[in-house]
Amino acid sequence: MCTERFLTRLERVFARLDREPERPAHIDVPVMSRHRVVLFAATLAFYAAIVWAVLITSWLVRLDWQLMFFRPYQQWPEVHAFLDYYVVLGQRGPTAVMVAAWLGWRSWRQHTLRPLLALGVSLLLLNVTVGAAKLGMGRLGPHYATSIGSNEMWLGGDIFPSGHTANAVVTWGILAYLASTPRARRWLSALSAVTSLGVGLTTVYLGTHWLSDVLLGWAAGLLILLALPWFEPLIARAEAWILSLRDAWWARQSAPAASPALGPAPAGGLPSATASVGASPLRSPAQDPATARDTSVAARSARPPLHLSSGPHSTRSERIPVTPAGSRRPPHSDRAPRSTTSARPVAGG
DSSP: OOOOOOOOHHHHHHHHHHTSOSSOTTOOOOOOOHHHHHHHHHHHHHHHHHHHHHHTTOHHHHHHHHHHHHOHHHHOGGGHHHHHHHGGGGOHHHHHHHHHHHHHHHHHHHTOSHHHHHHHHHHHHHHHHHHHHHHHHOOOOGGGOOSTTOOOOSSSOOOSSOHHHHHHHHHHHHHHHTOSSHHHHHHHHHHHHHHHHHHHHHHHHHTSSOHHHHHHHHHHHHHHHHHGGGGHHHHHHHHHHHHHHHHHHHHHHHSOOOOOOOOOOOTTSSOOHHHHHHHOTTSOTTTOHHHHHHHHHHHHHHSOOTTSOSSOOOOGGGSOOOOOOSOSSOOOTTSOOOOTTOOOOOTTO
16 A cells, blocks of 8 residues: 655645755856946946937937827827836836845745845935936926927926836846846846837837937936946845844744842841941942842842741640541431440340
């Protein structure tokens, strides 16, 4: 008879996870190489060129207006419903939740907090840099434009650069940045580039952004991804600090609770005033907190228990024996009481 127990699929998955190493040794942390520094400088120059072209109302602004009057959403209305859903891939809330769920799974499987911390740093940089640029330049979008041909700058808007585009570049590009193999990094880089490119062009199709907004959003997101290696030491220190807090918490939870125990009472009873004064010659027992505390502890230990009498007790040999009255046997209702007049039967009678 076969008595072997077959494992379920969930049990096989957890058994496989238990064999995972503490931290994979083949995962390399990107460094700020010379190639990356050159790309960062070139992207920063492109960012500044887009801002300058919009400020001087150059040919780029005229192209923005031409695309706005072209109204792509009216030229190709059959894809409007699909692109309304596709543009969600650039919204910060849904994309951050999806990417955080995947990176949380990787953090648990690889026993490291680096993926989640890298995502948090990148989103923080995105909110600070893109948010400051939006509020600082205050450009109005196509639906709220006031003067044909103007750059619509400093009019209280928050459209320049495109937040959807920059968010798509960062949230999907962080997957390529955290890839563990070069092949996975190449595939994820291409996938994130196509996704962010589609999100940016979708905002132009829907008429919610100028083309220059999308160009600046691509540059803003790429700058954040290129600058992440500068923050890797900070991420490593934050991970070590969080793990040390976790270990300390586990140690406090697993340590047994130590109950304070009072020491034995002194043999001579309560300490005398002379001994207290001798312990602290400059202060009296009432003024010395340490002596007063020891005195109170000794008084509590020398105090008799509450269930005993406080009077003197005699020894057992000095006590007068007391004979109990009556029979010690318990009464029985089915037995008749004995009388002294009843005669016992004669043996053999």
